Every structure is written in structure tokens, then in C-alpha cells.
Amino acid sequence: MSLPAPDPRPPLPTGFADKLAAIVGPKGVITDPADMLPYTEERRGNYQGATPVVLRPAATEEVAQIVSLCAHENVAIVPQGGNTGLTGASVTNGEILLNLGRLNKIRALDPQNFTMTVEAGCILAEAQRIAAEQDRLFPLSLGAEGSCQIGGNLSTNAGGTAVLRYGNIRELTLGLEVVLADGRIWNGLRGLRKDNTGYDLKHLFIGAEGSLGIITAAVLKLFPLPHERHTAFVALANVEAALELLALARQASADAVTACEYMPRIGIDFALRHNDTTRDPLAQPHDHYLLLELSASRPDSGMAEALETTLSQAFDKGLIADAAIANSDSQRQHLWLLREALVHGQASEGVSIKNDVAVPLSKIPQFLRRADQAVSLACPGVRPVAFGHLGDGNIHYNLSQPLGADGAAFHDRWRELTSLVSEIAMDLGGTFSAEHGIGLLKREALHHFKAPVEIDMMQRLKQALDPQGIMNPGKLL
Amino acid sequence: MSLPAPDPRPPLPTGFADKLAAIVGPKGVITDPADMLPYTEERRGNYQGATPVVLRPAATEEVAQIVSLCAHENVAIVPQGGNTGLTGASVTNGEILLNLGRLNKIRALDPQNFTMTVEAGCILAEAQRIAAEQDRLFPLSLGAEGSCQIGGNLSTNAGGTAVLRYGNIRELTLGLEVVLADGRIWNGLRGLRKDNTGYDLKHLFIGAEGSLGIITAAVLKLFPLPHERHTAFVALANVEAALELLALARQASADAVTACEYMPRIGIDFALRHNDTTRDPLAQPHDHYLLLELSASRPDSGMAEALETTLSQAFDKGLIADAAIANSDSQRQHLWLLREALVHGQASEGVSIKNDVAVPLSKIPQFLRRADQAVSLACPGVRPVAFGHLGDGNIHYNLSQPLGADGAAFHDRWRELTSLVSEIAMDLGGTFSAEHGIGLLKREALHHFKAPVEIDMMQRLKQALDPQGIMNPGKLL
Numbered sequence: 001m002s003l004p005a006p007d008p009r010p011p012l013p014t015g016f017a018d019k020l021a022a023i024v025g026p027k028g029v030i031t032d033p034a035d036m037l038p039y040t041e042e043r044r045g046n047y048q049g050a051t052p053v054v055l056r057p058a059a060t061e062e063v064a065q066i067v068s069l070c071a072h073e074n075v076a077i078v079p080q081g082g083n084t085g086l087t088g089a090s091v092t093n094g095e096i097l098l099n100l101g102r103l104n105k106i107r108a109l110d111p112q113n114f115t116m117t118v119e120a121g122c123i124l125a126e127a128q129r130i131a132a133e134q135d136r137l138f139p140l141s142l143g144a145e146g147s148c149q150i151g152g153n154l155s156t157n158a159g160g161t162a163v164l165r166y167g168n169i170r171e172l173t174l175g176l177e178v179v180l181a182d183g184r185i186w187n188g189l190r191g192l193r194k195d196n197t198g199y200d201l202k203h204l205f206i207g208a209e210g211s212l213g214i215i216t217a218a219v220l221k222l223f224p225l226p227h228e229r230h231t232a233f234v235a236l237a238n239v240e241a242a243l244e245l246l247a248l249a250r251q252a253s254a255d256a257v258t259a260c261e262y263m264p265r266i267g268i269d270f271a272l273r274h275n276d277t278t279r280d281p282l283a284q285p286h287d288h289y290l291l292l293e294l295s296a297s298r299p300d301s302g303m304a305e306a307l308e309t310t311l312s313q314a315f316d317k318g319l320i321a322d323a324a325i326a327n328s329d330s331q332r333q334h335l336w337l338l339r340e341a342l343v344h345g346q347a348s349e350g351v352s353i354k355n356d357v358a359v360p361l362s363k364i365p366q367f368l369r370r371a372d373q374a375v376s377l378a379c380p381g382v383r384p385v386a387f388g389h390l391g392d393g394n395i396h397y398n399l400s401q402p403l404g405a406d407g408a409a410f411h412d413r414w415r416e417l418t419s420l421v422s423e424i425a426m427d428l429g430g431t432f433s434a435e436h437g438i439g440l441l442k443r444e445a446l447h448h449f450k451a452p453v454e455i456d457m458m459q460r461l462k463q464a465l466d467p468q469g470i471m472n473p474g475k476l477l
Numbered sequence: 478m479s480l481p482a483p484d485p486r487p488p489l490p491t492g493f494a495d496k497l498a499a500i501v502g503p504k505g506v507i508t509d510p511a512d513m514l515p516y517t518e519e520r521r522g523n524y525q526g527a528t529p530v531v532l533r534p535a536a537t538e539e540v541a542q543i544v545s546l547c548a549h550e551n552v553a554i555v556p557q558g559g560n561t562g563l564t565g566a567s568v569t570n571g572e573i574l575l576n577l578g579r580l581n582k583i584r585a586l587d588p589q590n591f592t593m594t595v596e597a598g599c600i601l602a603e604a605q606r607i608a609a610e611q612d613r614l615f616p617l618s619l620g621a622e623g624s625c626q627i628g629g630n631l632s633t634n635a636g637g638t639a640v641l642r643y644g645n646i647r648e649l650t651l652g653l654e655v656v657l658a659d660g661r662i663w664n665g666l667r668g669l670r671k672d673n674t675g676y677d678l679k680h681l682f683i684g685a686e687g688s689l690g691i692i693t694a695a696v697l698k699l700f701p702l703p704h705e706r707h708t709a710f711v712a713l714a715n716v717e718a719a720l721e722l723l724a725l726a727r728q729a730s731a732d733a734v735t736a737c738e739y740m741p742r743i744g745i746d747f748a749l750r751h752n753d754t755t756r757d758p759l760a761q762p763h764d765h766y767l768l769l770e771l772s773a774s775r776p777d778s779g780m781a782e783a784l785e786t787t788l789s790q791a792f793d794k795g796l797i798a799d800a801a802i803a804n805s806d807s808q809r810q811h812l813w814l815l816r817e818a819l820v821h822g823q824a825s826e827g828v829s830i831k832n833d834v835a836v837p838l839s840k841i842p843q844f845l846r847r848a849d850q851a852v853s854l855a856c857p858g859v860r861p862v863a864f865g866h867l868g869d870g871n872i873h874y875n876l877s878q879p880l881g882a883d884g885a886a887f888h889d890r891w892r893e894l895t896s897l898v899s900e901i902a903m904d905l906g907g908t909f910s911a912e913h914g915i916g917l918l919k920r921e922a923l924h925h926f927k928a929p930v931e932i933d934m935m936q937r938l939k940q941a942l943d944p945q946g947i948m949n950p951g952k953l954l
Contacts, residue, residue, distance in 0.1 A: 110837060110838075110839050111724070112720045112721075112724065112838050112839035113837040113838040113839045113840075113870070114724075114727075114838070115837065135728075156673065157673050157677075159671045159673075163670055163671060164670070167648070168670075168671060170677070171644070171648055180930070180934075184930050185930070186928070186930050186931060186934065187928065188931070190906060190907075190908065191837045191906065192835050192836070192837065192870060192906075192907065192908055192911070193640055193641070193645075193835070193868075193869040193870055193871070194636050194640060194645065194835045194866070194869050194870070194871045194908070194911040194912045195835060195908040195910075195911060196633065196634050196636075196684055196908075196910050196911065196912055196913065196914045196915070197908055197909065197910050197914075197915060197919075197923060197926075197927065198684075198915060198923060198927065198931070198935050198953060198954070199681060199684070199685055199689075199934075199935050199938055200634075200647070200680050200681075200683070200684055201931065201934055201935070203677050203680030203681075204676060204677075204680075204681070204938075206677070207673055207675075207676070207677055208676055212676075223727075223732055224724075224727045224728045224731070224732050226731075243589045244589075247588070247589065247591075247701075250591075250700075250701045250774070251612075251701045251774050251775060252774075252775050253774075253775075254701070254703075254731070254733055254772070254773040254774045254775065254778055254780070255700055255701050255774060256731055295731070296731040297727070297728050297729075297730075297731045297732060298728060298729050298730075298731065298783070300779075301731055301779060301783075302777075302778060302779040303731070306775070306778075358669050358670065358671045358672060359669075360587060360590040360592065360668045360669065361587075361589050361590040361591070362587050362589035362590045363590075389671070391670075392670040392671050393590070393669060393670055393671070394670070394671045429667060429668065429669075430667075430669065431667065431669055431671070431672040431673075431674055432674065433672075433673050433674050434669070434671040434672060434673065435671045435673055436673065437673045437674075438673070438674060438675060442674075446674060446675060449674075450674065450675065451663070451664065453657070453661050453662070453663050454663060454665070454675070454678065457657075457663065457676075457678055457942065458675050458676050458678070460941040460942060461676055461681075461938070461941060463941065464937040464938060464940065464941035465934065465937060476675060477675070
């Protein structure tokens with residue numbers, strides 16, 4: 001995918017790079033193009049960014065000084081976390097690239113308040129680990145957790161597999177520290193469950209993809225650490241049954257369903273075909289599967305019984321055809337491996353076109369039927385692999401190229417086929433970007449699908465908080 | 478308390494009232510001062526509002542027409558729900574009063590999506606009831622639930638007793654419909670758990686006290702309906718013990734603690750003294766109590782055992798001195814009656830000065846010690862009654878007048894004593910308004926306590942979305 005060409009940024013003012021270098025010191029500046037690659041290359045290869053300098057500040061005050069200097073000289077900035085985003089939101093087009101990776105301290109952990117205060121560059125898995133050491137859970141969990149950073153998670157309002165029970169990172173955030181577009185620091189690092197003192201400013205910056213300011217730290221909610229997980233791999237009678245099964249499980253477990261992932265047969269086939277360590281947990285193939293997980297923060301919670309009761313009720317009602325319950329941690333890990341191997345397996349099946357849509361849960365069966373029909377009509381032989389976070393209404397409706405087709409030609413139909421799928425999701429009260437955001441990739445879709453009144457409000461907010469337009473220009477809006 | 482006198486609003490343009498009346502019809506207009514009283518009188522008698530006309534539109538389109546007309550003629554509007562607010566946010570000072578009470582339909586309930594779509598004027602208790610009919614819980618619960626309205630709950634980001642498990646109404650909201658300051662309607666009624674398509678506009682209007690637009694409807698999250706509640710009244714060894722007990726209970730119950738209310742002995746004394754149907758659940762008096770409730774959405778959840786285990790562990794650790802577990806629904810109701818009778822009892826003990834503060838949970842013991850010391854030094858004989866939502870760090874630190882003192886003279890010390898308490902909360906990383914908001918009452922405190930950068934951001938947002946300043950002028954900011 002080639003980068004759209006907006007107004008090219010002017011070169012940096014004379015001596016500007018030296019002033020920036022003086023702020024961050026030698027450890028914080030990268031100007032060698034080869035050393036810049038980990039920051040300028042988009043991981044999926046969709047975009048190749050260009051920047052005069054990569055800055056890696058190690059303190060909020062340094063970020064503030066950089067932004068202040070940039071604001072003074074009208075120089076644009078692209079903030080970046082772990083560079084794992086999927087929409088090109090941290091790709092540079094001549095702007096300064098400000099990577100937050102060195103701003104990575106855990107500033108505080110308060111087990112009694114069930115909160116931790118972390119800097120933007122902290123790796124997600126590291127935040128999870130530090131919380132677990134104090135017998136606390138930081139529930140955000142997603143594929144890139146080993147390399148993505150909290151600041152990036154916040155700026156894209158990351159979701160993942162635990163949203164059903166714990167919410168997106170937006171719901172997990174109590175306070176923020178942000179460097180504003182003029183270089184001032186807003187210290188909103190409050191660890192309070194209740195604070196009704198004016199407009200809630202943190203929600204403006206969460207999910208704003210760095211276009212209103214740079215998040216430098218956050219106070220995050222923690223939870224009791226689960227000490228028991230009960231996981232089942234269920235063959236569904238049909239997609240409708242998934243909704244009824246989920247409602248039964250939420251009821252029976254006192255709302256302790258912590259994962260509800262949908263997988264179609266073709267996804268299991270991909271996993272089995274391309275990962276030698278996977279095997280089918282059930283004797284017969286089925287069209288639709290659900291990976292259902294219940295968690296309890298104490299042993300002997302009765303959660304195992306809740307899962308068994310749910311499945312047996314579901315069987316009696318004809319909702320499920322078969323099921324396997326993990327009896328050990330390794331069995332549980334194998335069920336999750338299937339979910340991961342599905343994703344990697346698709347990469348081995350040729351070119352794929354990805355959709356990250358959501359609809360109200362009650363509309364999922366209708367969405368899948370309509371989307372399958374539409375894409376098959378438009379592109380005979382296309383192989384839809386619709387999987388993902390069914391409990392959130394969030395389906396990764398990915399399309400694998402027809403067998404034997406030309407991959408490049410299929411990829412050229414990206415705009416047409418994603419539009420088809422998005423239109424159906426929107427028609428059902430859904431969204432064209434559930435958890436991946438807008439970045440560069442979905443800007444066109446944003447302007448196509450959003451009502452003018454909503455675009456207008458967003459532009460007013462952008463104008464109010466970044467009147468010079470120097471924060472990640474050309475992204476999101 | 479006398480209403481501060483900002484610029485008096487000019488009289489309505491000639492013929493303007495007739496145009497407004499034509500929009501809403503005869504059922505929607507009140508001009509007789511006596512009939513206006515339920516809308517213009519603030520319930521606690523702190524403020525007496527004045528308005529040329531009370532409008533009661535019955536449809537979003539009517540609200541939009543009213544606002545559009547007002548924007549055109551630069552006429553200011555105060556939106557109002559059930560008029561149960563505690564800070565004067567819906568008191569008029571010559572503006573048009575727009576009451577949402579007739580806009581009260583339940584537009585949709587989707588049990589599979591665990592959502593309901595309700596109009597702003599819907600009474601909270603009615604929303605709870607309709608959800609329960611479908612075996613779903615709408616968890617927001619607070620004292621005024623029989624008369625407060627969803628629109629008011631949203632505009633003040635209502636909290637209450639279930640925040641610990643379910644969050645404030647902000648966390649319970651998936652979508653909004655809002656009439657903007659220029660009369661355009663923003664339809665953001667999406668029922669999605671994940672939707673990352675630009676700035677999250679709903680969070681701007683939630684908690685904005687009607688100063689950015691008028692919320693006319695919302696999509697709210699529902700949960701499995703609890704079918705079991707286990708409630709205990711616990712005498713604590715000290716305040717510190719409450720935090721350890723709460724952490725134990727969250728752990729043991731798989732985070733199913735749905736209420737954690739703190740009460741001091743003086744509060745129980747007030748309840749017992751002024752409500753004949755109450756009695757002390759424990760044999761001996763103690764200094765500190767906790768009302769702890771665990772909920773489960775199915776019978777035989779093991780939750781009763783979780784509560785017993787928690788209490789017996791807490792007893793062994795010396796955290797609690799005594800405890801009573803409710804063995805029937807009437808016993809449970811009596812424990813909650815004590816919590817309510819405490820509030821009403823305080824009204825019978827003379828004049829009181831109310832504080833609605835929050836601090837991080839770990840700071841509660843320190844807050845109580847410092848506040849007790851400070852107010853007793855400033856006002857010897859003052860009787861602090863610190864009660865409330867300990868699980869959220871939210872303490873209603875209310876002060877009863879010294880016995881035999883002059884009530885009016887005590888009331889005159891409102892500003893001094895609330896400032897003292899607020900300063901201590903702020904010093905501990907807390908807030909001077911946890912769940913009641915700003916309105917008129919705490920505007921001065923807002924400007925005193927908030928950093929200039931935060932006030933500046935709020936003013937920019939106000940300017941961006943209500944440039945004419947006609948939406949609830951003089952409130953919040």
C-alpha cells in the first residue's frame with residue numbers, strides 16, 4: 001500500500017536537530033537511516049515512513065521540551081509506542097518521530113487502591129507481570145503484548161480478548177499525564193474511582209492516536225488475580241447458539257466469562273494445516289466453534305461446575321453438538337494455541353484482506369450471513385475466515401484469497417471488499433473499525449461513514465487542542 | 478445559600494415564547510409561577526431559580542427545534558432531569574428551563590446484546606425495572622432512584638452504591654443521542670463494546686452538566702440479574718482493616734463485591750435515635766462498621782461460603798471484632814435501612830455541612846484522621862459523620878453542628894469547613910467532588926483546585942462546542 005502524499009513537511013529549521021539532541025542527549029537521538037528502520041518501517045509492510053530524526057526521550061519533561069520547541073517552530077511530531085499498530089497511525093511522512101520506549105518506568109503500584117501508575121513506554125506484558133507479583137491482575141491482553149506499549153495501547157484504545165469482562169483500556173484507565181500540543185504538561189494522574197470535577201479530559205486523549213497530545217503516563221485499574229481458569233472448546237449447532245450459550249454462561253458464572261472467542265471450521269483447518277503441534281480437540285469436524293473461558297480469583301469457586309452445568313444445559317437445548325473441557329493447563333494452552341495458530345495459518349494461505357468490524361451481539365448471525373453472501377458474489381472462491389471476540393460483537397472478518405488466484409490482483413481489491421463488509425456492519429448498527437483504530441488505513445472510511453455532525457465535532461476538538469495541527473497530522477481525521 | 482448574580486439574562490425577544498409553545502404544544506409549556514415551582518425550586522432549598530418559561534418537550538426533534546430557535550436568538554437554556562441534583566446545576570437564573578421528563582420512552586431492550594436504549598427523561602428505577610423483567614440488571618443505584626432521570630444521571634456521571642463492581646454511569650454507557658448547542662442532533666446511539674473510530678464524543682457530554690449539549694437518549698449496558706445477595710454488617714478493628722477486608726472479599730468472591738459501605742458509630746447512633754424500626758445488629762457498640770454485599774447471578778454460587786470464609790479469615794487476622802450476616806431478605810433490608818436511616822437521622826441532628834470527597838483507597842485512614850483533627854480544631858464540638866462508598870474511596874464527610882450550637886452560625890462556616898476538608902482530600906491525591914459534580918455550589922472550588930492547564934482545556938472545549946455560551950451558562954466552569 002503506498003503512503004498517500006499530503007503536503008510534504010518542510011525541512012527542519014537550521015540548527016533545530018541540534019537543539020532537539022541537546023534535550024534528549026546522545027542516547028535519545030537516532031539519525032542513521034539503518035538504525036531508524038525499527039521505528040520507520042510498518043510491521044506488515046503496508047507503509048514505509050520517512051523522518052529526519054527519531055527521538056527517544058526518557059522523561060516527561062524531555063517530551064514537554066521537545067513539543068514546546070516544535071510548537072514554537074511549527075514542526076510536526078508523530079508519537080510512537082511499540083510500532084505494532086495495524087493502521088499506520090505511527091508512520092512518519094517527514095515529521096519528527098517521537099518514540100516513547102525509554103519512558104518506561106512503573107512509577108507506583110498501590111495494591112490497596114487496586115491501581116498502578118506506569119509510563120507510556122512500558123511494555124504491556126511487563127505491566128501485567130509487575131501487577132501479578134503483587135497478586136493483582138492488569139487484564140488487558142492481546143496478541144502483541146510482548147512488544148506493544150501502554151502509551152500505544154491508550155492512544156488506540158486497545159481491546160483484545162478480555163474486554164467482555166474488564167472493558168477496553170479506556171475502561172481500565174483512571175488518570176493520565178499528557179504533554180499538550182503547546183508543550184504544557186497536564187498532570188491528570190489521579191487514582192480515583194469517582195471524580196466529577198468538570199469535563200473528563202482523559203477520554204479525549206484515549207483513542208486519539210496521538211493527534212491531540214502525547215500520553216506520557218497513566219493510572220491503571222487492577223483486579224484480583226485469577227487463580228483458576230476453566231476453558232472449553234465448544235462445537236456450536238449454529239452461530240445463533242453462540243449468543244444463547246454466552247448468556248447462559250454469564251448467568252451461571254456470575255458474569256465471570258473472561259473470554260468468548262469465535263472460530264469457524266476453516267480457521268481450525270488453517271491452524272491444523274500450518275502448525276504441527278495442533279490437533280483437533282473434537283472427534284468430528286463442525287462448522288462453528290467457541291472458545292469459552294471462565295475465571296475465578298480463588299480455588300474451589302464452583303466455576304468448574306458452572307462451566308459443566310452451562311454446557312450440559314446448552315447440550316440439552318440443542319445449542320451445542322460437542323465440547324471439550326481443558327483438564328490441565330497444557331490442554332488449556334493448546335486450546336488457545338488453536339486460536340493463535342488460526343491467525344498465523346491464514347498468513348500461509350496467501351494474501352488476505354482484513355476487516356475489524358463489530359456489530360451488536362444480536363446481529364452477529366445476520367452479519368455473517370450477509371457478509372459471506374456479498375463477498376462470495378463479488379469474488380467467487382474467496383475464503384472468509386470470520387473469527388474473534390464474539391462476546392464483544394467484534395469479528396475479524398478476514399478474507400483469504402481464492403485458491404490458486406493471483407495474490408496481487410486479489411490485494412488490489414482491498415478497497416472494494418473492505419467497503420462491502422463495512423457497509424453491511426454499518427447497516428446493522430455496527431462499526432468499520434472495532435479495535436484497530438483509523439490511522440492512515442481507515443481515514444477514507446471515517447469520512448465516508450461518519451455523519452457530518454460527528455466529523456465537525458471532531459474537527460472542532462482538534463482545532464481546540466492542537467490549533468497548529470502539529471500532533472500526528474494527517475492521521476485519524 | 479443565595480444564588481450568585483452573574484449577568485442577568487435579557488428578557489425573551491417579542492413573540493419568542495409563542496414560537497417555543499408552538500414547538501411543544503400546550504402540554505409542554507408551563508408559565509404559571511406556581512406550576513413552575515417543582516422545576517425552579519432546588520430540593521434542599523439552597524437555591525431558588527427564576528425562568529420565563531418551563532418547556533417539557535416530548536421528542537428529540539422538539540428539543541432540537543427549541544435549541545435551534547434559542548441559538549438563533551442567543552437565548553440561554555438550562556436542561557433539567559428529575560431536579561434531584563445536589564449542586565444547583567439545573568437551577569435557572571433567567572434562562573429557559575428545558576425539562577426532559579416527558580422524553581421518557583424505553584426505545585429498545587436487546588437481551589442478547591445486554592443493552593437497553595432509553596430516553597433522557599426515563600426514571601432510573603423504571604429503567605432498572607424494565608431491565609429486570611428481561612432477567613437483566615441495570616446496576617446504577619442511588620438514593621434518588623425513584624425520581625432522578627437517566628439524562629440527569631448521565632449529565633452528572635452518577636455513581637451510587639454499585640460503582641465498585643459496575644462503574645459509574647459513564648462506564649455503563651455505550652452510546653448517546655445529543656442535541657448540540659446549535660440545534661443539530663448527534664445520533665451516537667451505538668450499542669457496541671468496541672468502536673475505535675475517532676474521538677470518543679460521548680464522554681464529553683457525560684458529566685458535563687448540560688453545558689455542552691442536551692443528552693436526549695442513551696444506550697446502556699446491562700448485566701446478568703443477580704439472583705442471590707449475601708450481606709454482612711461488620712464491626713471493624715479499625716479503619717485500616719476495612720481495606721484489607723475488602724481486598725480479601727474481592728479475592729474470595731471472584732470480584733463479586735457489589736457494595737462496600739462504611740459507617741461510623743455516630744452514624745449508627747443517629748439511625749437508631751431517629752428511626753424506631755432500626756436496631757443495632759451487634760451486641761456491643763464499635764467505632765467503625767462496614768456493610769459488605771456479595772452478589773451472584775445464580776443460586777448455589779458458593780457466595781455464602783465465600784462471605785463466611787472471608788469473615789472468618791478477617792476475624793483470625795484481627796481485622797474485625799464482630800459481624801452479623803443477614804439470614805433473610807428482611808434482615809438484609811434492615812442492614813440497608815441502617816445505611817439510609819443514618820442519612821435521614823443526620824437531618825434531625827441540626828444543621829449539617831456536607832462534603833463529597835474521594836481519595837485513593839489506601840489513603841482513607843489518613844484522610845479520616847487528618848480531617849477529624851482539622852475540623853475539631855477549627856470548630857470544637859463539631860460532629861463528623863464520615864460514611865459512604867469506601868470501596869470507591871468516596872467518603873461523604875458530613876459535619877453535624879456541635880450540640881446546642883446556633884445552626885445558622887454553623888452554616889455560615891460552610892465555605893471555611895468544606896475548604897478545610899477539600900484541601901486535605903486534594904493533598905492526598907483526592908477530589909473535592911466525587912459524585913455530586915460542580916453545578917453552582919463547587920464552581921469556586923473548581924477554579925481554586927484545578928491546575929490552570931486543566932481549566933484552560935475545559936474552556937477550549939466549551940468554546941469549541943458551545944461558542945455562543947447558551948448551554949447552562951454559569952454552571953460547572
